[in-house]
Amino acid sequence: MQRKSPYQESASQNIMAVILQSLPQESGLTKIEYEGPRIALYSKNPSYLMQNSQLVSNMVNTIKKRIVIRTDESIRKPQDESAKIISENIPKEAGVAGTLFDAVLGEAVVFAKKPWMLAQVGEDFDNIELAEKTGWKVRIRKAPQNMGLIEALYRTLGEAVGERTKFYREVGDKIFRDKLSESAEASLMTLGGFAEVGRSCMLLTTSESKVLLDCGLNIYAKDSLAAMPRFDAAGIGMEEIDAVVLSHAHMDHTGFLPALFKYGYSGPVYCTEPTLLLMSMLQRDYVRRSGNAALYSEKDIDSAVIHTITLTHGIVTDISPDVKLVLSNSGHILGSTSVHLHIGNGDHNLVYTGDMKFGRTLALENASWNFPRVETMIIESTYGGKEDIMCPREEAEARLASAISKTVSAGGHVLLPVPVIGISQEILLVLDRFMKGVQARVLVEKSISEATAVYEAYPEFLSKEVRQRVLESETSQFGSQFSIVESESLKNGSSEPAVILAPSSMLIGGPSVGYLKQIAGDPHNRLIMLSYQAVDTPGRIIQDGARQVTIKGEMINLQCQVERIDGFGSHSDYNQAMEYVKRLRPKLRRVLVNHGERQKAQNLASSINKFFKIQTQHPLVQEAIKLL
């Protein structure tokens, strides 16, 4: 603890005083420090605090800040020794795939095939006994089929221990500083993703802070002015931003984030843990594919990783002196969230839905809607057009099954161009059941399978039903019998018909284009479009009826069958979006519609206004709206 001076009394010192007064000697407290938006209590006897959780709850209620218990560094045994202790004390049957250490948080994370054997399955999956033996805080997680992405994450984190330690302190200092202004003000500037899809980004400016919501890159854009969020037009320096909040991992919401760090941002990024893993996977893939044209390098992606503070659903987190954040499930992809910002002293509540599915899928629960207060809501409108009413899920599954059966029984191949994350995993769950009775190989491109591993590692973000199955089963629920491939040649393989899942979903490049070239010429084969197709992409052109399309300079004639099945969409359709607003209606004062082509945004806005009599706007990019 720093020495106290009457001339330096600060908010943080008041907090420290409250904590010290509430804790008995046995707590073994050694220091109290900011850990980003949390207060970390370091202890030589951490199990006391972990077991007396009521004590910590009381403190949280008093100081209104989130508290985490950390083990004092002096009691932590070396990592290799700790790993040994852990493996010796864990039954073989638990199927431990590995233990990863984070020296900054003092956490050892044990990945096990049967996690329920090692810990009460709860939010923290703590194992107090192992913590006492190693001096590390031991968390138990489900081991996915493939540990690659997670190991890479811990490697990046492990290489920046000093930087991260300093960063956590500094972020806390900024969040918990005294307020500079007495007035409560807020306005929102649209930087991308308004009346368009592809580079979601907006800046919330309050009396005390600038918070960026999403930071997307439109990889389909024709020029850089249309590809990047309009920081240039807004005249905002990256270093002026205080915090970034990401709704989910897709590139159109996170693809510009590393550029932010490249050009001077060094503050925190808030998102869920799956979002962190999945976005850096997509960003690295973008850098590799783009070569010299990439807007940033892997180093910048590492910077983003190092500065990310992951949050779970439903926890109120201070992210600046006048903004509190709560993330909640938005039902779009694993780890996707709606963002609830509480501005000022209860002065204004803003909910940004992010990409949102108000409708159940196999993989995910319905989007949360029960916000305690909302004055302004920003809602997405990907499928906001009057025509965007999707077929029921059961019908979509039946159509998919029938199309596959018909094609493979005639000896044809089925190509499903899908995004790496989202619909892919949903379709894998569907095919896992369905393909058991079908004579065909299922080929899954490797990048999809890597993303699926993250779905398996974070069962707490899955639907209740799939979560249970993932936790209890040693084999994958996402098609353990399917083949993982890399841009396979269909001729070289078995002659057996294949069902192929491959990105890109919009046929702008990647393996799906290679497969398309192989199947396009034969009328026995079938191309099935399942996901959203952005304007001007080859996928959209085909979906709109063209049977000749030019991809990367090469003309492809489609003699194969082409079908669109829309019921698997990971966005709400028109009816679902309206249903969602209806639920929230009593709380809403204003709705802003974003993330949709101009006509779709306009249609959803005018419907909301007409049916629910709520003030509704559909702003363009480069606009600012006063909220408070």
Added chain:
Amino acid sequence: MQRKSPYQESASQNIMAVILQSLPQESGLTKIEYEGPRIALYSKNPSYLMQNSQLVSNMVNTIKKRIVIRTDESIRKPQDESAKIISENIPKEAGVAGTLFDAVLGEAVVFAKKPWMLAQVGEDFDNIELAEKTGWKVRIRKAPQNMGLIEALYRTLGEAVGERTKFYREVGDKIFRDKLSESAEASLMTLGGFAEVGRSCMLLTTSESKVLLDCGLNIYAKDSLAAMPRFDAAGIGMEEIDAVVLSHAHMDHTGFLPALFKYGYSGPVYCTEPTLLLMSMLQRDYVRRSGNAALYSEKDIDSAVIHTITLTHGIVTDISPDVKLVLSNSGHILGSTSVHLHIGNGDHNLVYTGDMKFGRTLALENASWNFPRVETMIIESTYGGKEDIMCPREEAEARLASAISKTVSAGGHVLLPVPVIGISQEILLVLDRFMKGVQARVLVEKSISEATAVYEAYPEFLSKEVRQRVLESETSQFGSQFSIVESESLKNGSSEPAVILAPSSMLIGGPSVGYLKQIAGDPHNRLIMLSYQAVDTPGRIIQDGARQVTIKGEMINLQCQVERIDGFGSHSDYNQAMEYVKRLRPKLRRVLVNHGERQKAQNLASSINKFFKIQTQHPLVQEAIKLL
């Protein structure tokens, strides 16, 4: 001329080449230089170019830039010698009040009581014969009753010859640089004066430039956050701005301008010459009255003066690589203008009405409305409420005459709290006729009389009728028989009843408050409110019916008569504003309503939308709107 390099070919060099090719030897051309947004041709034989105006017109048509003829410095005789030559060559009867020199422009301005004796009354009032004799460009102007303000202006300009010369060149370099961007974009950010009155300010951001429209200060505001334009919230550094355009002189449109210079702005300010004179008068008055609380000093006002480039009505002026400006009469006060901005290559036309009177007054012509193109119009709504329908002008004059007659014949005084500029001069014109038959002194506060001198010096900005009278008459048309006073005690003077014109118009301070205290106690006296009263000002409180009001801590009980006569307003009333929009309607795509209390802006916006089916918004401060 600079030496030419094939590696430095620039837009400016092309212009220079065109000019050189078009001019014969006799033109005596010595150099071609930028003079802000104009191209100045320096010549040893300037009368050749002045007489062969067709030659210059042709050049203007070719290069699409404004050209001015300047005399070469080598032929200019010293100022005192030139002054002597001028006075010897001018007939005594012309009544020359003085000659003022501007060494940067090489202009000698002769102020004469009978200017028509010395020059064709036209836009330039040039006297070529005197130019040949002195080597200076000699302009003839009307001499006002009081030369004080004009002499002070030339003094300030004369003290900054080096700085201004450099400034003019640099401004030209910036305006005529090559474009940096191929896209044409524009958005407007509201910094003040939206859904409120008092600190009009907005920022137009285009692909190439940032142009500030007005820069007002709300001197009635309760705190500084409400007083100043919200540059803080917009995060715009003063040095980032490329140009400032001012619609007219009132403090709520110009009061923050010197602060801009204080905090780093050093670019050009565009407005009419009367606006320059009148605003610096008001700003200096504000600094004197505010003492230590002033936001800036006289030095900063001088900076603003030095950086101002004055324009006349109807001339197209480049103010940045992608913005052209035309000012036109807005009928509000002397020199007040509507601002027409032509953005990009004909991509968007924005008209900002400024404060605007679409209705004739004695002093000024009706606001111009015949813009060749307008996509977006920003219209003021001071009197935009349904209730804001003013009595006809004839009725207002009759009511004023009757109120004055009744009061003075009963031995009472009449107090007219009026703004220094605007309604004051209008009322002076009215009283000039009317008071000839009335037995009462008219007391005019000195500051009003100083502003009136500017009205007399710029007859080209007056209504046709008054212009003619001012030019032809040696005595003032604004009440030559009235007494100019400074906060007079009514008891010390003659016992004759008085009609008093004194600022402030809203009784927030200044002489009008002193007079009010003197007349308030006697029911024979009368207070007449003629102008707009801002929310929360003592004037508004009285207008709303209170007969007890606290001004600067002192409570005043009003036993005198109180009357409001609204037909002299220098803003359009509701009907006039609607009539103005109706005229422009075929050209308009969008209307933004500003400069009105929230309800008034809202009412005018909804009326325009309802009656004319034009997309209409009434933004708040701190919003941004995409125009293009």
